[in-house]
Amino acid sequence: MADPMRIRAQAAGDKTTVRVLMAHEMEGGQRKDAAGKIVPAWYIQEVTATHNGKPVLTAEWGPAVSKNPFLQFVVKGAKAGDKIGVSWKDNRGDTRTDEATVS
Amino acid sequence: MRMTKPLVVAALLFPVGGGAWAQKNAAVQSIEEYRAMLQDGNPADLFEAKGEGLWTQKRGPKNASLEKCDLGKGPGVYKGVFVELPKYFADTGRVQDLESRLLTCMETLQGLDAAAIAKTPFGRGEQNNMTALATWIAAESKGMKFNLPQSHAQEKVFYQVGKRLFFQRGGPHDFSCASCHGEDDKRIRLQDLPNLTKNPGDGVGFAAWPAYRVSNGQMWGMQQRLNDCYRQQRFPYPGFGSDATIALGVYLGVNSQGSASAAPAIKR
Numbered sequence: 001m002a003d004p005m006r007i008r009a010q011a012a013g014d015k016t017t018v019r020v021l022m023a024h025e026m027e028g029g030q031r032k033d034a035a036g037k038i039v040p041a042w043y044i045q046e047v048t049a050t051h052n053g054k055p056v057l058t059a060e061w062g063p064a065v066s067k068n069p070f071l072q073f074v075v076k077g078a079k080a081g082d083k084i085g086v087s088w089k090d091n092r093g094d095t096r097t098d099e100a101t102v103s
Numbered sequence: 104m105r106m107t108k109p110l111v112v113a114a115l116l117f118p119v120g121g122g123a124w125a126q127k128n129a130a131v132q133s134i135e136e137y138r139a140m141l142q143d144g145n146p147a148d149l150f151e152a153k154g155e156g157l158w159t160q161k162r163g164p165k166n167a168s169l170e171k172c173d174l175g176k177g178p179g180v181y182k183g184v185f186v187e188l189p190k191y192f193a194d195t196g197r198v199q200d201l202e203s204r205l206l207t208c209m210e211t212l213q214g215l216d217a218a219a220i221a222k223t224p225f226g227r228g229e230q231n232n233m234t235a236l237a238t239w240i241a242a243e244s245k246g247m248k249f250n251l252p253q254s255h256a257q258e259k260v261f262y263q264v265g266k267r268l269f270f271q272r273g274g275p276h277d278f279s280c281a282s283c284h285g286e287d288d289k290r291i292r293l294q295d296l297p298n299l300t301k302n303p304g305d306g307v308g309f310a311a312w313p314a315y316r317v318s319n320g321q322m323w324g325m326q327q328r329l330n331d332c333y334r335q336q337r338f339p340y341p342g343f344g345s346d347a348t349i350a351l352g353v354y355l356g357v358n359s360q361g362s363a364s365a366a367p368a369i370k371r
Contacts, residue, residue: 006148023149067320070144 007100009075009084016078016102018049020071020086028063043091044069050085051075078102134293138369147238147315147367150322154239157232163213172208174201174240185244186364189352191255198261200352201237202326203344209233221343225327230343237324238313241366248363249310251356258353261346265354268347269299278336280351284308294371302358306365309355314368322367325352 003023010017022044029041041063049057056075071086078084080102087097158169158181174184175192189200195207209229210217220229253259272279283289284299297303303310313324323331329348333341341347 003149004152006152019144021144021146021148023146066317068146068149070146072144 002094002096005086005088005096005098007084007086007098009078009082009100009102011078011080011102014077016075016082016084018073018075018084018086018100020049022069022071022088022096024068024088024090026063026065026067026069030063041091044088045091046089047071048087049073049075050083051078052082053085131295134371138371141317141369145315145367145369146320147242147313147322147369150235150238150313150315151242151367152239153232154235154237157236158239163209163215165212165214167212167214169205169208169212169236171212172205174204174208181240182243183247185241185366186247186249187251189261189349189356190252191257198255198257198346198349198353200325200344200349201240202233202324203349205233205236205240206344225323225330226321234313234322234324234327238322238367241313241364244364245366246363248361249356249359251353251360253357261350261353262357264346265350265352268351269354274337276337278338280332280336282336299355299358302360302362305363306368307362309352309359310362310364311366311368311370313366314370316370318371 005023006021008019010019024044025042026044027039027042029038029043031039033039043063043065044061047057047059047061048055057073059071061069075084082102083099084102085097085099087095089095161168171178173179173192173194174181175187175190176182176184185201188204189198191198192204192207197203199207206217206220209215209220215229220233223230225234251258253262269280270285272282279285281300283291283296287298289296289298297308299308309325312328313322314328315322326343326348329351330341330343333339
């Protein structure tokens, strides 16, 4: 079970800035461990964000994204009290979904 | 002829000196911009959240939480304790820093094996939990000013021991902490080194750790910071929660008196 994300969503006018911090190893699959064996790739491949259940962002990520990635985006028309959901799926099929309320 | 020589020297010196100064300023400024960009998404938040969960989670052979842990302000108090550590604890009869005190609580309250945890390398097993707990407790004192007690005789002894250790040269490079941290405006590559023999100011040095290191994606507590300083000096591993590292903590912490804590910070 993956660790939770930290999601902050702040409304200013008709725009809401969403900042997401995800806890993930994001192993690129190129590194070798102390024994000389390749550390298997393990990274987030799909990211989706929803506003009150309606998809507003989908992204395809690769191994070049950093460990514990930070994602920031702006949602138009989201108001205080709305729900922003973010979910990711990694190349092992593991998923995590978290939700935050716009403030 | 005699009159012109000093003039030529002066003309040569000034542009060179000025150029180096401007260059360094630009480098420092761009690093600060980079840090400001990172500040918004400090992954230390993730460790904070984990530490907060661990505090109340029942764990160990005694199946107990850490909620009765006394970090210096009474059992269960975690706000504001970080800026008053290391300090003397009467129950253990030792001066302890945050991490060694947490270790005491993990042993006495939860029944975990403190010696085994102290021997675990950083970033593995229980040491990960230790770092997360230290990160969260430090974060609960963010912005508060350091005010380490120096009333107990042991605390005064630890300050003096820490000071001696700070200046003690040794190892294959004949290094001391003061070799790098004893003067203003020193750096390793592009990292500015604070002068730790005096108060380095708000959020610098002792007031910045635990910190998340972007370059290796690791969260480091003060124990790991000091351990790595000793590794860089080619000293042997000082031991987790050893009196030597705590004495250095007392020296650095007392020197930082009145400075605000920025921990958990974010580093390159």
